[in-house]
Amino acid sequence: xxxxxxxxxxxxxxxxxxxxxxxxxxxxxxxxxxxxxxxxxxxxxxxxxxxxxxxxxxxxxxxxxxxxxxxxxxxxxxxxxxxxxxxxxxxxxxxxxxxxxxxxxxxxxxxxxxxxxxxxxxxxxxxxxxxxxxxxxxxxxxxxxxxxxxxxxxxxxxxxxxxxxxxxxxxxxxxxxxxxxxxxxxxxxxxxxxxxxxxxxxxxxxxxxxxxxxxxxxxxxxxxxxxxxx
Amino acid sequence: xxxxxxxxxxxxxxxxxxxxxxxxxxxxxxxxxxxxxxxxxxxxxxxxxxxxxxxxxxxxxxxxxxxxxxxxxxxxxxxxxxxxxxxxxxxxxxxxxxxxxxxxxxxxxxxxxxxxxxxxxxxxxxxxxxxxxxxxxxxxxxxxxxxxxxxxxxxxxxxxxxxxxxxxxxxxxxxxxxxxxxxxxxxxxxxxxxxxxxxxxxxxxxxxxxxxxxxxxxxxxxx
Numbered sequence: 005x006x007x008x009x010x011x012x013x014x015x016x017x018x019x020x021x022x023x024x025x026x027x028x029x030x031x032x033x034x035x036x037x038x039x040x041x042x043x044x045x046x047x048x049x050x051x052x053x054x055x056x057x058x059x060x061x062x063x064x065x066x067x068x069x070x071x072x073x074x075x076x077x078x079x080x081x082x083x084x085x086x087x088x089x090x091x092x093x094x095x096x097x098x099x100x101x102x103x104x105x106x107x108x109x110x111x112x113x114x115x116x117x118x119x120x121x122x123x124x125x126x127x128x129x130x131x132x133x134x135x136x137x138x139x140x141x142x143x144x145x146x147x148x149x150x151x152x153x154x155x156x157x158x159x160x161x162x163x164x165x166x167x168x169x170x171x172x173x174x175x176x177x178x179x180x181x182x183x184x185x186x187x188x189x190x191x192x193x194x195x196x197x198x199x200x201x202x203x204x205x206x207x208x209x210x211x212x213x214x215x216x217x218x219x220x221x222x223x224x225x226x227x228x229x230x231x232x233x234x
Numbered sequence: 235x236x237x238x239x240x241x242x243x244x245x246x247x248x249x250x251x252x253x254x255x256x257x258x259x260x261x262x263x264x265x266x267x268x269x270x271x272x273x274x275x276x277x278x279x280x281x282x283x284x285x286x287x288x289x290x291x292x293x294x295x296x297x298x299x300x301x302x303x304x305x306x307x308x309x310x311x312x313x314x315x316x317x318x319x320x321x322x323x324x325x326x327x328x329x330x331x332x333x334x335x336x337x338x339x340x341x342x343x344x345x346x347x348x349x350x351x352x353x354x355x356x357x358x359x360x361x362x363x364x365x366x367x368x369x370x371x372x373x374x375x376x377x378x379x380x381x382x383x384x385x386x387x388x389x390x391x392x393x394x395x396x397x398x399x400x401x402x403x404x405x406x407x408x409x410x411x412x413x414x415x416x417x418x419x420x421x422x423x424x425x426x427x428x429x430x431x432x433x434x435x436x437x438x439x440x441x442x443x444x445x446x447x448x449x450x451x452x453x454x455x456x457x
Contacts (some may be wrong), residue, residue, distance in 0.1 A: 074453055126404045133400040140391035149453045150387045154401060155378070157446060161405045164439060168408030 006216075020202040024050070024195075041109040050195055052102040054203035055095045056124070061207060062092030062181045063131060063159055070155035073148060079187045079222070080138045082148040085155055086138065087214035089131050096128045123166040130165075134143060143225070238323040242331025246305070256304050260297035260343040264280075267293045268354055271375045279356070286355045287417035291410055293347065293371075295377065297404075304397055305336050306389040307440035315389070318455065325452035329382060329451055333444070336385075337378040344370055357421060365429075371414040372412030372436040378441060380406050386454050401409050409443075412436045 028050045034043040067087040073081035103121065103143040115121065134154050141147040250256055271289055306401055309315045318328050328450040352359065381402050418426050 040244065054389060088408060126407055129400070129404040133397070133404065137391065137397060140393055140397055145456070149456055150390060153450045153453055154387060155381070156450065157405065160442075160446060161408075162409045164442075165404070168411045177445070 010209070010212060011211070013205070017202070017205055017209055020198075022204060024199050024202050027195045027198060032191050033191075045106045048102050048106045050123065050199040052099060053196065054200045055098040055102065057097040057200060059092045059127070059205050059208050061101060061204070062095065062144050063162065064129070065211075066092065066131075066155045066206045067132075067159035069154040073152045074156075077145075079148070082152070082217055083218040083222075084211075085152065087136055087154070087211055087218060090214065091210050093128065093131045093135060093221075096124060096131070097206075099124055100128060119166070119169050123162075124171050126169075127162055130161065134158060140174075146189045235328060235366075238248070238317075238321060238325060238327040238451065239331035239334065242318075242328060243334045246332070246335030256301045257343045257346065260300050261346055263297045263300060264293040264343075264347045267296060268350070272354075273355065279418060282355060283357075283422070284418075286351075286357070287413050287421050289355075290351055291318075291373070291414050293351075294340075294344060294374070295406075295410060298374075298377055298381065298430075299345065299395070299402070300401060301336055301343070302341050302378070302385040302391075303395050304436055305382070306385045307330060307394060310389050325455045326448045328455065329386075329448055331453035332386070333382045333447075334380055337375060339372070340374055344374065353386060358423075362374075362420060362423060362425065366417060366423060368433060369413060369416040369420065369436075372433060372440055373409055373416075376409035376413075376436060376440045377402075377406055379444040380409075380433060380438060383451060383454065386451070400454050409439060410435060 028047050034046075035046045064087045069081040069088065072078070073085065073097040102123075107116075108114050132150060136155055138147060138151050141150060248455075268289070271292075275285070277285070305316070309318065321328070326351070351357070357363075381398075384401045384405070385398055388394045388401060391397050413436065416429065416432055419429055
């Protein structure tokens with residue numbers, strides 16, 4: 005049952021991603037931009053923004069499952085929060101990589117200490133620290149408790165970080181961020197939504213796989229322990 | 235009601251006053267930060283004045299890490315952490331005790347380093363400077379309220395010190411950003427109407443961080 009769900013998910017994902025590629029690179033009309041480089045670079049938007057959305061979704065899941073863990077002490081929730089934190093860090097990394105790739109041809113610089121960029125980086129750092137913490141702690145209920153606490157504090161901190169940097173930014177003249185194209189044209193909106201849905205599906209698939217793997221790891225560890233006792 | 239918290243506070247302060255370990259180390263370390271900054275950024279006096287507020291907070295925060303690390307490392311060394319967990323009181327009380335001792339020690343260190351800061355950066359002493367007291371108080375409380383709980387988390391790991399920095403700095407960055415802005419306003423003598431709302435905001439987030447940590451501390455002590 006589980007494997008049929010996974011298999012069909014994978015097939016749907018493959019088709020959806022091929023569809024995404026077609027829509028993004030061939031179907032959707034290019035934006036009105038002064039040069040070709042900018043027109044090409046703009047297409048990264050369809051990967052960049054869904055990745056960011058996925059990162060936030062993943063961290064929200066970390067928060068919820070951390071709360072669930074602390075109230076139920078069910079190992080299942082611990083594993084879900086780890087899996088989700090890993091995927092979240094992966095996708096925020098993608099955001100931090102695709103962002104500069106777009107920024108270089110359009111803004112002329114790879115990086116600027118703008119609100120969004122800085123808060124994404126801080127967000128990434130928070131969850132990298134979360135994963136490092138888990139790595140440094142021995143497996144057990146202590147680790148589960150401590151990481152759940154950090155998972156909760158971390159997520160509550162995210163809006164505060166964003167807020168603080170935005171306040172700080174207004175002290176300075178508005179920089180390069182203003183070059184956004186305002187509202188999306190209809191075909192662009194469609195492609196964006198399609199990409200968003202595909203990425204969300206990818207999250208579901210990755211979560212399922214990572215969770216299954218963690219359960220298997222648990223099982224292997226348990227059997228190793230039993231062997232040691234013998 | 236808060237008897238356990240006060241007992242922990244008293245114990246920590248007594249230990250600190252006998253050894254003067256944390257305050258002295260933090261003070262010397264801050265001095266080093268000032269000196270190293272002077273070497274690495276050879277800038278004019280005017281520029282120095284502009285970066286001075288940031289530098290002050292760098293000194294506070296870097297040295298504060300030492301106090302935070304120390305606070306729980308000492309408990310762990312002597313197996314006291316377990317004893318605390320076994321105490322028949324609410325975990326929140328232990329948090330409050332530890333938070334108070336760390337905060338007081340850090341405030342004392344800040345009071346001792348501030349005159350040096352004024353001398354090094356040739357700041358004008360005036361009544362306006364008194365506005366720094368609530369700023370430093372609010373910033374420090376924000377830093378230590380999160381720092382205390384994260385120090386209790388990090389103490390269970392092998393790489394306690396580096397992990398505490400990794401956990402704390404991103405999380406506490408809003409407080410630091412605001413504190414630097416506020417300090418800058420006072421030091422440059424340009425206290426705008428935005429000063430008090432911002433100060434209030436730091437205070438509000440202090441309360442949020444403190445309450446959150448207070449509520450969650452029980453889970454950290456559990457085995």
